[in-house]
Amino acid sequence: MTEVKPRRSVLYMPGANERALEKAKALPADALILDLEDAVAPDAKEAARERVCAAASSGEYGKREVTIRVNGLDTEWHDADLRAAAQAGPAAVVVPKVNSAREVHNIERALELGGAPEHTKIWAMVETPVAMLHAEEIAAASDRLTVLVMGTNDLAKELHAEFVPGRGPLLGALSLCLLAARATGKVILDGVYNDVKDTEGFEAECRQGREYGFDGKTLIHPGQIEPCNRIFAPSEAEVEQARKIIAAFDEAKAEGRGVVTVDGRMIENLHVDNAQRVLALAEAFGA
Numbered sequence: 140m141t142e143v144k145p146r147r148s149v150l151y152m153p154g155a156n157e158r159a160l161e162k163a164k165a166l167p168a169d170a171l172i173l174d175l176e177d178a179v180a181p182d183a184k185e186a187a188r189e190r191v192c193a194a195a196s197s198g199e200y201g202k203r204e205v206t207i208r209v210n211g212l213d214t215e216w217h218d219a220d221l222r223a224a225a226q227a228g229p230a231a232v233v234v235p236k237v238n239s240a241r242e243v244h245n246i247e248r249a250l251e252l253g254g255a256p257e258h259t260k261i262w263a264m265v266e267t268p269v270a271m272l273h274a275e276e277i278a279a280a281s282d283r284l285t286v287l288v289m290g291t292n293d294l295a296k297e298l299h300a301e302f303v304p305g306r307g308p309l310l311g312a313l314s315l316c317l318l319a320a321r322a323t324g325k326v327i328l329d330g331v332y333n334d335v336k337d338t339e340g341f342e343a344e345c346r347q348g349r350e351y352g353f354d355g356k357t358l359i360h361p362g363q364i365e366p367c368n369r370i371f372a373p374s375e376a377e378v379e380q381a382r383k384i385i386a387a388f389d390e391a392k393a394e395g396r397g398v399v400t401v402d403g404r405m406i407e408n409l410h411v412d413n414a415q416r417v418l419a420l421a422e423a424f425g426a
């Protein structure tokens with residue numbers, strides 16, 4: 140099984156907010172997105188670019204992936220953001236509103252020309268109707284692209300959809316992107332939950348994201364980290380069950396059988412693969 144990187148909780152923080160950048164050093168988020176796009180006002184963009192590039196190359200955020208979200212491809216800041224990010228060498232450059240494979244190729248070329256180290260990957264945000272329809276070609280466009288990130292605020296805006304409990308209006312789009320990620324072997328992160336005071340609603344959305352198959356969720360506030368880490372990690376009972384399944388199947392195999400029941404349920408090879416994935420995740424999360 141390939142290495143599992145912890146990406147349950149991926150926290151955005153405004154690149155212009157020095158206090159938030161400092162505070163993030165001690166926060167238990169699995170990964171960070173230092174934002175130059177929506178959370179930064181136009182007249183603060185250049186100072187924020189310098190600040191986040193310095194933060195990303197500082198080595199002060201421990202083992203976590205520190206990424207930089209640049210401004211969109213059609214903005215006046217995009218090229219300079221990409222050049223600066225390529226030099227800073229973060230774990231990834233997060234690019235908003237990616238709509239086609241051609242755009243991914245352009246980003247890839249710009250990173251290469253900018254001298255980005257190999258470890259700097261592309262995380263593509265999918266957040267427009269066009270991106271939903273091109274999700275597979277976007278995900279498959281480059282080996283350097285390792286993660287799809289849902290942008291549910293932009294998507295809802297473009298769709299004229301309302302935010303309702305259960306996210307009915309967005310479920311088709313979320314499923315399309317999940318299919319694209321799984322079909323191409325990429326990681327996929329769910330979108331943000333805007334009401335930072337609504338713990339119950341946030342936890343329900345985390346559970347829904349996990350049930351659908353998302354690898355983790357993007358966050359906007361430190362208070363969202365603990366519930367997100369808890370919900371996206373296998374519980375003790377799930378780890379115990381995974382061990383039981385592996386042991387029962389090993390025993391059956393030794394007796395020449397390819398199928399067994401555990402607690403009355405059929406277990407075949409594919410369920411063992413799932414159980415191994417649960418153990419790998421638990422180990423990656425330090426559970």
Ligand SMILES: CC(C)(COP(=O)(O)OP(=O)(O)OC[C@H]1O[C@@H](n2cnc3c(N)ncnc32)[C@H](O)[C@@H]1OP(=O)(O)O)[C@@H](O)C(=O)NCCC(=O)NCCSC(=O)C[C@H](O)C(=O)O
Pocket residue numbers: 150151152153158159160162163174177178266289290291292293294330331335358359360361
């Ligand atoms: C949402 C917020 C504006 C709320 O801010 P505020 O009311 O000031 O929060 P608190 O007073 O509760 O903050 C408590 C302390 O925590 C620090 N803090 C807050 N948020 C963060 C953060 N994201 N990272 C690190 N630290 C954070 C505060 O500084 C306080 O610290 P202290 O003073 O020491 O007590 C605010 O949370 C915020 O700005 N969040 C991030 C917003 C953001 O990045 N937005 C852009 C990304 S989301 C997006 O673009 C979606 C996507 O594209 C889509 O389309 O869906």
Ligand SMILES: [Mg+2]
Pocket residue numbers: 177235266290291292293
């Ligand atoms: Mg967006």
